[in-house]
Amino acid sequence: MVEGSVLKTSKGLEVVVFRPTLLDRVMEMPRGAQIIYPKDLGSIIVHSDIGPGIKVLEAGVGSGALSMMLIRAGAIVYGYELREDFAQRAEENVKRAFGESVNWQVALHDIYEGIDLSGLDRILLDLPEPWHVVEHAERALIPGGILLSYLPSMDQVIHLRRVLEGSLFGLVSTYEVLQRGWHIEDRSVRPDHRMVAHTGFITTARLLAAPCGKFRSWSISPPR
């Protein structure tokens, strides 16, 4: 069967068939925890500079949506998850997408208690109180390493930013991603009436080699 072919079902319905993309799988897979929304997954990959061979610690793993995107991008991924049922679900999802021999493991571990890994390039956090991880991340990341946190509420972001201010991290940046679909049909060309207006705020920071009062925040200048 050639992808993109049209088939008729036994009930006479016409359907077009494609292999699922990784995103299709992520949106359809069984979920324990709420997954990170697609618009944010893409941005997280770019802003935490993920690529082949990059050593990433991800916590919590939840349903494994972000894990799957990190594996697809070629990263070496270590996962921490608090709940055994979620860890199992994530493992099933990851193995279904990448096969039984996928090089990925999730450990049942509370990251607030510490990180038993070192020499990490990136730490990505999708959990409610990421400020408990800042000191652990200072020891586990390489200098220049990136800490990224995904948080739904601004009071959490402010708490994290206060803790980052007194830390070894610099170039701290917070942003959100707004994606608006468009309706394009004949002469009706306009934004969709509805959009997912809020999911989460993304905060990134880079580990400095030594404490420094400068280089606290970072912004990308708009092009001239």
Ligand code: SAH
């Ligand atoms: N990013 C995931 C969803 C994560 S949901 C995805 O894309 O699918 C948040 C997860 O963090 C939950 O599964 C929760 O159990 C886990 N969690 C919360 N606190 C934690 C902690 N201290 N250590 C490890 N995992 C934690």
